[in-house]
Amino acid sequence: MNLHRTPIQVESAVQHVMxxxxxxxxxxxxxxxxHGRILAEDIQATHAIPPFPKSPYDGFAISAADTAKASREAPVTFLVTERVGAGQRASRPLRSGEAVRIMTGAEIPEGATCVAMFEICQTIERADKTYMTIKRKMENGQNIIGKGSETEEGEVLVLSGTRINPGVQALLATFGYANVRVYRKPRVGVYATGTELLDVDQPLEPGKIRNSNAYMVMAQIERSGGEPVYLGKLADDFDTCYRAVKNSLSEVDILITTGGVSVGDYDLMPDIYEKLGAEVLFNKIAMRPGSVTTVASLDKQLLFGLSGNPSACYVGFELYTHPFIQSYLGSTNPYHKVINAKLGSDFPKPNPFTRFVRGFIAYEQGNVRVYPAGMDKSAVVTSLARSNVLTVLSGGTRGYKQGDDVYAILLEDNEGAREFHL
Amino acid sequence: MNLHRTPIQVESAVQHVMxxxxxxxxxxxxxxxxHGRILAEDIQATHAIPPFPKSPYDGFAISAADTAKASREAPVTFLVTERVGAGQRASRPLRSGEAVRIMTGAEIPEGATCVAMFEICQTIERADKTYMTIKRKMENGQNIIGKGSETEEGEVLVLSGTRINPGVQALLATFGYANVRVYRKPRVGVYATGTELLDVDQPLEPGKIRNSNAYMVMAQIERSGGEPVYLGKLADDFDTCYRAVKNSLSEVDILITTGGVSVGDYDLMPDIYEKLGAEVLFNKIAMRPGSVTTVASLDKQLLFGLSGNPSACYVGFELYTHPFIQSYLGSTNPYHKVINAKLGSDFPKPNPFTRFVRGFIAYEQGNVRVYPAGMDKSAVVTSLARSNVLTVLSGGTRGYKQGDDVYAILLEDNEGAREFHL
Structure with a gap:
């Protein structure tokens, strides 16, 4: 086992993965x-929007030329020939002197050049016929939404690699995409290693704890758009772990293990990577927690060796595994968004290495604040339940004060980012 | 049909629903x-965390008293009796002069009162036995994580009504919740009304458009945590619509219709509510778009009559249907979060009524800006794909300028809010 490890910077580690x-x-x-999937094709306008000239109001479709001399003193009268609702069409072209009663969204009849809203018209019933009078001049095109005025046929509206939200789903429906091409979700396997681990349905035993990392990571995989595959827990025995890891590789696209990446007596992952013939991309990162996060590649597959420490495991996943899952999903914005924020509370710990602290975001009078969690006992636990950012506390300081400028990595922002810089 | 409608304020309409x-x-x-569901039970610590005193490092567990006289000049020597990894227990209590090699996370053996990290110890092999020497005094409790130091048994850690995120899922696993009680998702039915509507798999016909609202709303329902049930589209025929609406009510928890709530010739929903004997909570709201959004109640069920106009439909859903779905889910934070933000670009339209404009949020140097969409042709479409906020432009102004203070309603924030105020 090679115990010599050279730490690399976080951004560089992310690049190695990506x-x-x-x-x-x-x-x-x-x-x-x-909903929530990533488009694997551009959405193109298969027809103009609107596909025909339509009325934005309820009113009468007429020829504007007929109103040229209309005034208070000299109202112009039209014969109302028919009624056209949305989805209907006039039975024949409009002639001069005729009006068609038209509803919002309905197609403008041929020959009509404007729509007069009900409010400015008067209707008269006479000898079994309906007439309409108007007292003002209308303009050509008035109250008509022209064909293609929102979108022309052939326009590319949404690019491949975009996440499907309600608005995108509306566009897909509009253009007849009854089926849509999306990127397949990667199957992400999770093994938790550690003789101390019990499964969630086992009673507590002396010296043991339940496997919580695997469940946490499975929720993180789901949040990142992957399909979690729970492979189980493994005792700290080389042969068992080696066989399990080797056999699982054909079942999944990405493999995550938790634990066993440190340099202790029972940290088996480095030897397993070696025996598998996997190339270790890095096994030490200048960050806290999660400095021992290890990523190895084997025949185009990536193996993420996350720490067994829950915070380190969480952080390692979000920094390195999340963007790779997004890359599998063909996302054009694979990274978490990094924003500037003010620190909401003091963080008095000295900080030799860049630290990633779970916390939550608060919007205060137009400013963004982040509150790192874990400052007191109870906060550790409640912070787990509330976390939606990683606060980045750059290394080389004696601590941070409320109001200091920091970066915050947004964990639940669906938009993501094209690049990752700290 | 009663055409007289009295507009109510947005907040008041929300209250009526809630x-x-x-x-x-x-x-x-x-x-x-x-993951993503809402807890229907409190998470209680079923045991202390850690459940036993444990070591935060790899090292030697010893009695601090044995080191009382240790110094550079007079190192103290211990007999290493055994090795304990995480998940293992020492075979017997430690005696004075003995050391147990202990790994991170392992249980402190009985009789040990501190852990000396490997870095400060020297190991010597002699006559088939292993000895360890230390040159400094250790304190009682040094490098020991006490039982219950993170959480005591019985503590309530996460309250019912909280959304399950990766951190909550970790806590559930830790405490042995192999199954978890959550609130059932409401089944939310969607009918789109309008003779002009084609279904997504139908070819375009003159005067007709495809039903996009229903698909948009179904994605919104999913984003809000409900289970969308597509009921189909309905032509503007009273008997058809009445029967369809009436029959669907036993199939769903909440019913959404799009279209038919205005006062045009084909707007049938008001009459349908009347014939069903439903109580109309409101049918006119002082807002744009979506002023005709109508909500009716019938035997504890709510019927949401959203506008047929896509923007109005979208806004009506997020303001009124979203919190009601969250209420069904038992969420303690049923409302979208409303934050202060600066307007990112001019919005020169006069604004007689409070306007809710789709747009997106941007974080700029610690400040939150919102960019309303729809200012130019192409923005209408791309905004659909990017929208994650509703920008609130209060009524009674001649327009808004870049930099003006506005509210923004966050549509993709998972935390939500306990209250809704504008």
Missing amino acids: QHKPAVTVEEIGLKQS | QHKPAVTVEEIGLKQS
Whole structure:
């Protein structure tokens, strides 16, 4: 076992991971199932929007020329020939002197050049016919939403790699995408290693704790858009772990292990990577927690060796595994968004290495504040329940004060970012 | 049909909806399926954390008293009796003069009162035995994480009504919640009304458009935590619509219709509510778009009549239906979070009524800006794809300028809010 480890910087570690380009695959799914997935095709306008000139109001479609001499003193009268609702069409072109009663969203009849709203018209019933009078001049095109005025046919509206939200789903429906091509979710396997681990349904035993990391990581995988595959827990025995890891690789696209990456007597992952013939991208990062986070590659697969410490495991996942899952999903914005924020409370610990602290964001009078958690006992636990950012506390300081400028990594922002810089 | 409508204020309309308390039901699901669901039980610490005193480092567990006279000049020597990894226990209590080699996370052996890290110890092999020497005095309790130092048994850690995120899922696993009680998702039915509507898999026809609102709303329902049920589209025919609406009510918890709530010739929903005997909570709101949004109640069910106009439909859903779905989910934070922000670009339209404009949030040097969309043709479409806020432009102004203070309603923030005020 090679105990010599050279720490690399966080950004550099992220680059090492993201240089690996997974072989993404595409699947076609029903539109109704597509919310939250990543588009694997551009959405193109298959027709103009609106596809025909339409009325934005309820009113009468007429020829503006017929109103040229209309005034208070000399109202112009039209014969109302028919009524057209949305989805209906006039039975024939409009002639001079005729009006069509038209509803919001309905197609403008041929020959009509404007719509007079009900409010400015008077209706008269006479000898079984309906007439309409108007006292003002109308302009050509008035109250008509022209064909293609919102979107022209052929325009590319949303690019491949975009996450499908309600607005995108509306566009897909508009243009007849009953099925949509999206990137297949990567299957992300999770093994928790450690003889101390009990499974969630086992009673507590002396010296043991329940495997919580695997469940935490599975929720993180889901949040990142992957499909979590729980592989179980492994005792700290080389042969058992080696066989389990080796056999699982054909079952999953990405493999995560928690624990066993440190340099203790029972930290087996470095030897397992070696025996597998995997190339270790890095095994030491200049960060806290999670400095022992190790990533290895084997035949285009990435193996993420996350720490067994819960905070380190959480942070390692979000910094390194999250963008790789997003890369598998073909996202154009694979990284978490990093924003500037003010620190909401003191963080008095000296900080030799850059620290990533779970916490939450607060919006105060237009400013963004982040509150790192873990300052007192109870906060550790409640922070777990509330965390939606990682606060970045750069290394080389004796501590941070409330109001200091820091970066915050947004964990639950769906937009993501094209790049990652600290 | 009663055409007289009295507009009410947005906040008042929200209150009318939220005064209806749905009969929430609880279901038990597997922990692995629980991400994103709302807890229907408090999470209580079923044991202390850690459940036993443990070592935060790799080192030697010894009695601090044995080191009382240790110094550079007079190192103290211990017999190393055994090795204890995480998940293992020492075979017998430690005696004076003995040391146990202990790994991170392992239980402190009985009789040991501190842990000396490897870095400050020297190991010597002699006559088939292992000895360890130390040159400094250790304190009682040094490098020991006490039982219950993070959480005491019985503490309530997360309250019912909280959304399950990765941190909460970790806590559930820690305390043995193999299954967890969550609130059942409400089934939210969606009918789109309008003779002009084609379904997504139908070819375009003259005068007609595809039903996009229903698909948009279904994605919104999913984002809000509900279970969307697509009921189809309905032509503007009273008997058809009445029967369809009436029959669907036993199939769903909440019913949404889009279209038909205005006062045009084909706006049938007001008459349908009347014939059903539903009580109309409001049918006119002092807002744009979506002023005709109508909500009616019938035997504890709510019927949301959203506008057929896409923007109005979207806004009506987020303001009124979203919190009601969250109420069904037992959330303690049912409302979207409203924050202060600066307007990122001019919005020159005069604003007689409070306007809710879709747009997106940007974080600029610690400040929050919102960019309303729809200022130019192309923005309408791209904004649909990017929207994650509703910008609130209060009524009674001639327009807004870049930098003006506005409220922004966060649509994709998972934390939500306990209250809703503008």
